[in-house]
Amino acid sequence: MEKQKSFSALSYLALLFFPLAIFATPPPPITQAQQILSLKEEEAQQHLPIQIQGVVTAADPSWNGQFFIQDSSAGVFVDSRVQPIPTPGTLLRVTGVTEPGAFAPIVGRPLWKAVGSSSLPPAKSVSIEQLVTGSEDGQRVQVQGWVHSARKEAGQWILALVEGSSRVDLMLPRNFEPPISKFLGAKISTAGVPTPKRMNYNLRRLVSVQLWLSSSDDLRLIQPASPDPRSSPPTPIRSITQYSIDNSPGRRFLIQGIVTFHSGDTLYLSDATGGLEVRLAEEIAPKIGDEIEVVGFPIVERGLPILVDAIFSPTGNQGKVVPKSIQSVQQLRDGYLHGDLTRIEGQLVNILEKPSVLNPSFTTLTLAVKTSEGVVTAEFTQIYPEKRADRFEIGSQIAVKGICYTQTDHEGSFQGFFLLVPSLADITLLRPASPFTARRLALALAVALLVLLAVSLWGRHLLTKNLGLQGDIRERNAVLNERARLAADLHDTLEQSLVGLSLQCKTALALIPPGGERAKHHLEVAKEGITQTHAELRRSIWDLTPQALESFDLIEAMTRVLKQSADSAGLDFQANVQGDLPPLEAFLKQNLLRIVQEAGTNAVKHASASQLGLQMILSPEKIILSVTDDGVGMSEAARQPDPHHGFGIRGMQERAKRIGAVLQIEKGVPRGTIVRITLAISPVLSPEISSNS
Numbered sequence: 001m002e003k004q005k006s007f008s009a010l011s012y013l014a015l016l017f018f019p020l021a022i023f024a025t026p027p028p029p030i031t032q033a034q035q036i037l038s039l040k041e042e043e044a045q046q047h048l049p050i051q052i053q054g055v056v057t058a059a060d061p062s063w064n065g066q067f068f069i070q071d072s073s074a075g076v077f078v079d080s081r082v083q084p085i086p087t088p089g090t091l092l093r094v095t096g097v098t099e100p101g102a103f104a105p106i107v108g109r110p111l112w113k114a115v116g117s118s119s120l121p122p123a124k125s126v127s128i129e130q131l132v133t134g135s136e137d138g139q140r141v142q143v144q145g146w147v148h149s150a151r152k153e154a155g156q157w158i159l160a161l162v163e164g165s166s167r168v169d170l171m172l173p174r175n176f177e178p179p180i181s182k183f184l185g186a187k188i189s190t191a192g193v194p195t196p197k198r199m200n201y202n203l204r205r206l207v208s209v210q211l212w213l214s215s216s217d218d219l220r221l222i223q224p225a226s227p228d229p230r231s232s233p234p235t236p237i238r239s240i241t242q243y244s245i246d247n248s249p250g251r252r253f254l255i256q257g258i259v260t261f262h263s264g265d266t267l268y269l270s271d272a273t274g275g276l277e278v279r280l281a282e283e284i285a286p287k288i289g290d291e292i293e294v295v296g297f298p299i300v301e302r303g304l305p306i307l308v309d310a311i312f313s314p315t316g317n318q319g320k321v322v323p324k325s326i327q328s329v330q331q332l333r334d335g336y337l338h339g340d341l342t343r344i345e346g347q348l349v350n351i352l353e354k355p356s357v358l359n360p361s362f363t364t365l366t367l368a369v370k371t372s373e374g375v376v377t378a379e380f381t382q383i384y385p386e387k388r389a390d391r392f393e394i395g396s397q398i399a400v401k402g403i404c405y406t407q408t409d410h411e412g413s414f415q416g417f418f419l420l421v422p423s424l425a426d427i428t429l430l431r432p433a434s435p436f437t438a439r440r441l442a443l444a445l446a447v448a449l450l451v452l453l454a455v456s457l458w459g460r461h462l463l464t465k466n467l468g469l470q471g472d473i474r475e476r477n478a479v480l481n482e483r484a485r486l487a488a489d490l491h492d493t494l495e496q497s498l499v500g501l502s503l504q505c506k507t508a509l510a511l512i513p514p515g516g517e518r519a520k521h522h523l524e525v526a527k528e529g530i531t532q533t534h535a536e537l538r539r540s541i542w543d544l545t546p547q548a549l550e551s552f553d554l555i556e557a558m559t560r561v562l563k564q565s566a567d568s569a570g571l572d573f574q575a576n577v578q579g580d581l582p583p584l585e586a587f588l589k590q591n592l593l594r595i596v597q598e599a600g601t602n603a604v605k606h607a608s609a610s611q612l613g614l615q616m617i618l619s620p621e622k623i624i625l626s627v628t629d630d631g632v633g634m635s636e637a638a639r640q641p642d643p644h645h646g647f648g649i650r651g652m653q654e655r656a657k658r659i660g661a662v663l664q665i666e667k668g669v670p671r672g673t674i675v676r677i678t679l680a681i682s683p684v685l686s687p688e689i690s691s692n693s
Contacts, residue, residue: 033076044099056088059088093112129163144189281311365380555581575615611629
């Protein structure tokens, strides 16, 4: 029978825990890379188990053990920190958990084991435009394009591969020294694994990509580079992007000219035929006035020619470009002056600071000049010019020299132009402004009107404020008088009655004959109740008396209120003051007094103490007030504010928070309680608190 009962109990337990066992079963592991990449960010954060097998497609010593692995479904990043890292072509068995990764889901907390070697998976053919979308992240792909530049960083060669308006950096194997002259300007095909180059990590957004090659064998020449343009005479600037039977996306041009402007990796060149914007492959620019040769690739942006990925070499000569003048608006529309050094003359009509046209994230100085062709703006290319343009007054005649920058729409249609001014040295004062300009007269009149308006409004404001203050004073006096009357009535009637009752109880206790312990007990209870009621009444009278902080300073007011509480309960009282009281707002004084008063009331009511103390440490920066007693103390729970048990501690906490003070309730040594209020005096804090009151 006992065995049957035991079996029945076990059966019930099994039935009870069977559903829990089902729900506790871990999910099956993910076995394909494509399943990992298909997870949403919140799903990848669940650390789902992973068991996959694939071949390493990309790894580099700078990755600190991390690598890419690809199986038959897709490629995925493995966040490994184990050294040495596996080499491309190694077949691995990897276990781990899913993680969201910085851009795409990855394998986190991996453990891997080499199980052999394998050839790299076939590369998927994609365009560079598709590559920069990030959809092929971690997949072995094949792209083709034109090599625009080559640079070496940290011992590794990097080629810039361009296809149309899209580009990607090719990260070549570290032990490979490519024949740069063979690749520069050539069309090539290559295979590798794309990874993020730059990202907005907070928003998980891709900015640019790079393609990592595992072997130099992945580079294949499709179309050889054009002949080195330095073997031929320089091309005139005006001939750039004109028709030529030899034009191709990989053709480079040699330009020779004088530097008229440079900023970062951008410079402008001028020769006898015109001006041209040049974007260098690196931010090493020559000086203005240098004659240089540049070799680069021409492109067209908004209908305007630009030489990009350019490298330069100085000729050793210096030159001076004579600025061109604007002959007609049609000359500007046709683009004859774009990128060339240009000079305008006219009247300065405005000086303003506004976002730069070329870089709206920066604010720069802009001049508006009225010329015979209309109003032309001249923008300083420096964010903060070396000298302000205040010496050029509105209305003065000036000459401005700068780069003519033609503004066009997406189809290349003319929209306007402005001048890029390198420095204030490119502005010449031709004639000062008249001392009696319409602007100055209007400004003087406006100032006079504003002064009259301000005086009128201020007088009206003072009148309204005085009337309001008079009303407030009358209301306050009425309230104070009523409070004083009520306090006097309580003192003259109820308090005197309580004193009389206390004396009667004391007399009755003295007259009780021996054996009347029961009557004596009841009289003592009544006398104690009368004493407590008397103390509460005196505190109420104190609160109603308006002269508490008007008749005494804060130190004396706090001393009086605590001494009154101590005297009412027969406690010894001591006060210790260190330092001088700094100036305080009335709102601060009132709340500090009420906190100290409440702390004394709590000590008298609940502490069963024999001594009550007040310590004040005063300085211009800080006030520290401590109310102490030698009573039974408070437990940790009792020191916390409780909304269900009265106002005491909660009220002190709220008052302290209201004035920006810190309230601490600590256990005394060896016994008792310490209530400490710390108020930092800040020149910023007091006006805010005063306004909030």
